[in-house]
Amino acid sequence: MKKDYKSRREFIKKSSSAVLTSAVGFNILSAQPLSQRNINSETLKVGLIGCGGRGTGAALQASKADPNVIITAMADIFRDRLDKSYENLKLENPDKLKVDEGHKFIGFDSYRKLLETDVDVVILATPPNFRPGHLAAAVEADKHIFCEKPVAVDAPGIRSVIETAKKAKEKGLAMMSGFCWRHDTPKIDTYQRILDGAIGDVHTVYNTYNTGALWFHERQPQWSDFEFQMRNWLYYTWISGDHITEQAVHSLDLMAWAMSDEVPLKATGTGGRQSRTEEQYGNVYDHFAIVYEYPNGKKGFHFSRQQKDCSRAYHVELTGSQGTSYIDVFRKHEIKGKEKWKWRGEKNNMYQNEHDTLFASIRKGDPYFDGIRMANSTMLAILGRMVAYTGQTLTWDEALNSQEVLGPELEAFSWDLKWPMKEVAKPGITKFS
Numbered sequence: 001m002k003k004d005y006k007s008r009r010e011f012i013k014k015s016s017s018a019v020l021t022s023a024v025g026f027n028i029l030s031a032q033p034l035s036q037r038n039i040n041s042e043t044l045k046v047g048l049i050g051c052g053g054r055g056t057g058a059a060l061q062a063s064k065a066d067p068n069v070i071i072t073a074m075a076d077i078f079r080d081r082l083d084k085s086y087e088n089l090k091l092e093n094p095d096k097l098k099v100d101e102g103h104k105f106i107g108f109d110s111y112r113k114l115l116e117t118d119v120d121v122v123i124l125a126t127p128p129n130f131r132p133g134h135l136a137a138a139v140e141a142d143k144h145i146f147c148e149k150p151v152a153v154d155a156p157g158i159r160s161v162i163e164t165a166k167k168a169k170e171k172g173l174a175m176m177s178g179f180c181w182r183h184d185t186p187k188i189d190t191y192q193r194i195l196d197g198a199i200g201d202v203h204t205v206y207n208t209y210n211t212g213a214l215w216f217h218e219r220q221p222q223w224s225d226f227e228f229q230m231r232n233w234l235y236y237t238w239i240s241g242d243h244i245t246e247q248a249v250h251s252l253d254l255m256a257w258a259m260s261d262e263v264p265l266k267a268t269g270t271g272g273r274q275s276r277t278e279e280q281y282g283n284v285y286d287h288f289a290i291v292y293e294y295p296n297g298k299k300g301f302h303f304s305r306q307q308k309d310c311s312r313a314y315h316v317e318l319t320g321s322q323g324t325s326y327i328d329v330f331r332k333h334e335i336k337g338k339e340k341w342k343w344r345g346e347k348n349n350m351y352q353n354e355h356d357t358l359f360a361s362i363r364k365g366d367p368y369f370d371g372i373r374m375a376n377s378t379m380l381a382i383l384g385r386m387v388a389y390t391g392q393t394l395t396w397d398e399a400l401n402s403q404e405v406l407g408p409e410l411e412a413f414s415w416d417l418k419w420p421m422k423e424v425a426k427p428g429i430t431k432f433s
């Protein structure tokens with residue numbers, strides 16, 4: 001553990017001196033502003049941090065986004081996860097995978113070792129509690145970033161991400177989040193029309209993410225309690241942020257898009273745990289219902305649940321001063337406004353589109369950046385969880401200034417970590433802090 005702290009300090013020292021000598025936007029290795037480097041002919045090297053389902057998918061999409069991209073480094077806390085991811089990538093796109101044994105990093109400090117290599121772009125796809133720390137380290141190390149949503153699990157994490165995003169912007173680094181619906185052609189087309197006034201001023205947004213049960217890894221005798229939590233991270237609020245943050249945040253991001261990314265004034269809500277009550281499911285809720293109040297009387301209504309054998313819904317309904325719009329996330333996109341309109345085009349692969357856009361923007365010297373927006377969309381979910389857990393109406397500012405830190409600092413992680421799980425939140429009893 002001491003060794004970790006020491007090397008972390010050295011890394012920070014090294015990275016900070018790189019920032020100091022590089023002034024704004026200069027990569028210490030190339031001594032050229034990142035955004036102005038002529039990298040069109042260069043091979044872009046990609047590193048993957050968090051080699052699970054989504055990280056592997058994102059690495060594959062990155063490898064297909066540009067003819068001259070290779071994956072050169074991988075990091076995970078579990079060897080079996082990294083090996084499985086490596087095998088899948090080898091199967092799907094072997095020519096683009098150039099990760100030798102020396103560039104496979106295992107452990108809680110694996111992110112740092114990967115950032116010390118010469119990768120140009122990093123994919124951050126661990127559980128979200130690690131995101132603020134990994135983002136800060138990646139920007140210190142001058143890497144372009146694709147990071148999965150959500151980008152934090154608590155308000156101090158969001159504040160850190162906002163500071164990091166500002167630094168990334170100053171340095172000319174790409175920062176793209178995995179709020180993938182923003183890259184889905186039917187939605188791009190529909191939202192463009194709505195924001196151009198097809199239904200007048202949008203004043204009400206109803207959005208859902210009602211789904212069934214999710215994956216669960218049976219406990220193995222050799223696992224400690226902490227390993228069990230890390231393997232089943234979805235069910236622990238301190239690691240996932242609860243399912244409103246980890247999953248339903250997609251619907252809240254669609255609400256934010258309809259509201260032109262204006263943030264709400266306050267929220268009120270409820271939630272609880274009815275069907276997924278066994279101890280193995282940690283301390284997360286299985287349903288939420290939140291009302292977001294915006295300036296000028298606009299409102300957003302959010303429902304989400306993870307309960308098996310219940311009806312499902314994953315959609316957004318918008319009401320404006322001159323019409324309505326119904327978006328079933330996977331199928332239907334229609335507008336009933338001044339004119340009736342239904343989307344009928346060719347659907348794209350939004351995950352591939354994200355990476356095509358990201359790599360093209362890096363090549364162009366105009367790196368894609370949604371760093372502040374991804375923080376605000378994640379904060380909508382954290383605010384929703386806070387009002388449901390406490391039973392209190394909270395303003396955006398109160399929530400954003402919350403001092404509640406759900407997990408330990410990045411440097412404190414080791415397999416000896418003892419992090420007691422908080423009991424399931426009880427509205428009216430659980431306090432806001």
Ligand SMILES: NC(=O)c1ccc[n+]([C@@H]2O[C@H](COP(=O)([O-])OP(=O)(O)OC[C@H]3O[C@@H](n4cnc5c(N)ncnc54)[C@H](O)[C@@H]3O)[C@@H](O)[C@H]2O)c1
Binds near residue numbers: 050126128148247
């Ligand atoms: N955009 C989308 O549609 C979408 C879909 C699925 C998941 N996600 C998001 O992607 C992220 C990952 O989800 P997933 O489904 O791939 O989960 P997963 O459990 O399959 O993968 C997470 C991986 O990260 C590893 N990991 C955990 N802590 C780590 C650390 N400190 N350092 C390095 N590696 C670490 C785990 O061992 C695991 O291999 C989550 O934030 C999730 O919300 C987004």
